[in-house]
Amino acid sequence: MKTIIKNIVAFSLPLLGMGTLKTQAQIGAPYIHDPSTIAECEGKYYTFGTGGGGLISEDGWTWNGGADRPGGGAAPDVIKIGDRYLCIYGATGGGLGGGHSGRILTMWNKTLDPKSPDFKWTTAVEVCSSDGMEDQDAIDPGVLLDPTTGRLWVSYGTYFGTIRLIELDPKTGFRVSGNKEKDIAIDCEATDLIYRNGWYYLLGTHGTCCDGVNSTYNIVVGRSRSVEGPYIDNVGRDMYHGGGRMVVAAGDRKTGAGHFGRTIIDEGVEVTSFHWEADFDQGGRSVLAIRPLLWKNDWPYAGEQFKGGTFEIESERRGYALELTVDFVRMNVARQGWFNSDQMQQPVKAVENQKLEEVIDGWPKGNIPVRIGDYMFRPHQRWTITPVPESGGYLGGPYFKIVIAGTNRALAATEDVEVTTVPEFTGADEQLWRIEQLIDGTFRIMPKAIPGKSGINTKFVLYSIADSTPTLAEYDFKSDNSKWNFKNH
């Protein structure tokens, strides 16, 4: 990640009705603690938090309260199984809530939309408990439906003792009869289990909770070939001995990452949801975070929130750069080195970059098509990417405009499913771009809409159909043609 994006520029932009906020968190009122893994229901996104209730988002970017979970208590998780949603939560509040006598309950709902006539939680049933004296606190459940076996697993527990694994019946949400708890970790809480590529991962929240800007919460991971562990970290240390490799820690003026969740958007497109204990730019409140989830050597780590900036847009296919189809303008600088025998007599003087004003008058005034070519940090290759928050967003980010630096000439999708630039950014949907970091660290760049096609585009991306020719084509994670890098140099 660090090799790809350097010197990310933070932008200050006025948000609708919210005064000035940096575009680095979810917008709306995304205040939550211990968000459940994001669930999708009838086109909307839902996450549920400690204390009851939860957040709803129409587009994945703007989040507001309104989700409804009875039962109070701490740290729920929600998973869709078949055509129903299973909610699992701790009925109690852990140490600060007065003791470690905890109970974890499950309940079902046909929908997560509280306005739906079908919205009705079933009677909650207990699946495990702690008695307050043992090394165990039955709260903070995280659930995994094992894609290889169809079995339903739950990890739970806090610093007060061990993290435990139990199995539920995915048909009923009840504990599997005769299932014994298994201790799989210590020194963490708000855990979650995920599966990928033959590995089971236990994500734990390490550090101190609930101390605002001083909370040291961070998310660590260990992995195992068996869901029952042992979960081993990158130096071979068992999470049962306190091990764990960092997935996301404080940064970006936010502290205290806790309660991991993973959402797969598309092949190779994943996000992690969690909360920040304190977002310094939102008064130190606890807020929802959605970050790209990246994978390296079968280890997960959180990518950075993409915030825009001025970049080369480099194709993963050939390494060429997206540029305007305009004449290459040579720079009038005498050649140095062995071409010029006088060089040793002259002082070294920096060569200035070619400037926009030196070349722009030679560009056509109307639409200018784009192509892909050798990157020479010339004005027709430098793109400024800026969030357009009033245009909504998607899971994890706002739509962006992509303009030639210093101009309003904007990259746009065309009716014939190609890509061009228009002289002035108008805010039209075909000029808005969804930018998502893929699990390998590259990005996909997707127009919000394609003229002549109805609805929000979720299929076509900026695509290198040839080394030098960009187009719009269906996203394919297996092809480098779909992938781009942003480089600021």
Next chain:
Amino acid sequence: MKKFIFTPLLLLAIGAIAQNPVIRDQFSADPTAREFNGKIYLYPSHDILVPEGQRKGWFCMEDYHVFSSENLTDWKDHGVIVTQNKVPWVRKDSYSMWAPDCVYRNGKYYFYFPSAPAAGGGFAVGVAIADHPEGPFTPVAQPIKGINGIDPCVLQASDGNAYIFWGNGRCAKLKENMIELADDNPKEKVKWGDREMEMVGVNCLQGLPNRQAEGPFAFEYNGNYYLTYPYVRENTEVLGYAMSKNPMGPYEYKGIIMAEHPNGCWTNHHSIVQYKGQWYIFYHTNFFSPNDDKRRSVCIEKLAFNADGTIQEVKETMRGVGINKSTEKIQIDRYSTASADVTTQYIDTTRAFSGGSATLPAKGSWLKYDDVDFSDLTDGYMLINVKAADNTEFCVREGSVKGKVLARFKLTVKPEEPAGGANQAMSRFRRDMRNQWLTQTAALDYTPKGVTNLVITNEGGGALSVDWIQFKNRPKYFSAASAAPANPDEEGFIRRWMLLEPIDKPNSGNTVFTDTYLREHFNREYFKGQQTIVPKDGQKVTAVFQQEQAPAGFGRGQAAPAKPEVKTVKQTLTWHAFDSELFNVKLFRFAEKWGEKVYGVLFWAVTIIDCPEEIKDVRLAVGSNSASMWWLNGEEVLLLSGDRRMVKDDATSQRITLKKGRNILRGAIINGPGMSDFCVRFIDEKGNPVKGYTIINNK
């Protein structure tokens, strides 16, 4: 650490079934209990909810289950043994599989059951035969010829014959094949209204109190034959009995075994069996169906005979006869006896199977629960599920209301008002727990031995409700250090330590444990010789020190006062030589058992490392919760500061040398609001454990 709101839910809490009723996942009635192969086998009829198309509010039974138990507490359901539509002679979907019996004779198990014959005409009695008491049973194609009635019971008399009783007390001899009536039975003409029928056998209850008599159960004991049976004395059934010297009578009425059900449940039906030297009566009530007395559940009581062979009247109880293991969840609301003001009620009136609770309304109210076996409890604590409208106090005692106290509970259910100056933000963590079911835990002041009776006494102001109790053994964290030198464990962790009982050291949470704070506070003198003592097990020290008071609530979100209040504190503390059962030394559990507090404390730990040779270039690797400081042979080697958790190899010293002979390793660990523990080992250049030494117990 999590927080916020507490919301209770009603729970199905059913453990071992030592109380009445004994079958709790289905209805069960008309129980016949027999001893086969050293176990009790229970053959009840099986009430079900009335399906569509059947008579509402009437008896409804389609099959039989059999259950077995060796202790009358743990019951195993062997499943369905006979079902109506697989018996050739039974009318399809007649739902009339009424009270059965089962006996063993000539190597086979004979299961007798009444039902409605396909051919019509009231009830008949059929037989199914098996090689084992739990089946599989094969029904005989035709019912027993000559029996027109219900409720069969087979008596195998000492005269070598088998007799079958049924209906309102009629008895006939069976053939040796057990599936036909003997040819030499008497016959009589009986008038039913304007019909006259020939009945086989004799009516043993002729002339006795026999109004609406049914469900006969006959047995032989001490040369007497007993014919016991339900009949209607006034409005509903009682269990009465008669005695005779002959199986087929004449019988003499002797009285009541069990009076009418207090709740008006119309039927009762029973069997009597001797098991492991004790006589028991099995019967039924409608506990799990309080509004419909056709859905019944089997109960058990002990039964006793007088010297003249007559039977002592039995009272139905909630407690039943099973002995609870103390470590089971015990439904203590099904008590044996109680003060007159104690009441019981269903926890969820819409789901009687959810069980009940008992309410002790006032100070002085008590209930007694008999027969709890403590032989499986060694180092125990207890749990009790209770509910109260106000803060109150109660005890769990042994034997009587004045008995020895196992545990005393002070129950705080009202949210405490924030004290003056306390952190207002903490008030969000205070919950109103009035009238909510709460599981309370307590260490035991006293652990009973063997089988004993428990008493709960209300010793507070208001009403207290109880649902269940349970005792649990604590995990073992430490054992006394043995005399022989110990080795580091497989991973090199040092498990043998001398631990000093915790010094009371209030603090405002882990984030105050800066390097400066730790150096100042670890280097203060709490007791004499703190940096040189090599203590022995049981050695006492007197700690006298200046103690800064920390603000309440462990300082989350609040600033510490500029000048904390300072008190002089004196504590007498003891050193304990322990071997930890775990690689991490659980200081929290040590403090819980041996200290005054578990949070806001400072521990001193010392261990003696004996090296046969000098070991160079090792590192001391420590994980601790929370901060800690370590000295080897008097030299500071490692400080773990800040917000720490106990993580294996969290931090190490620089390269150090373990000298030949004795090395003293000393640590101080300070705890905030967490579960304090530490793990210590030596590792080499490559991070592998160093184990070439022993750890001495300084006896």
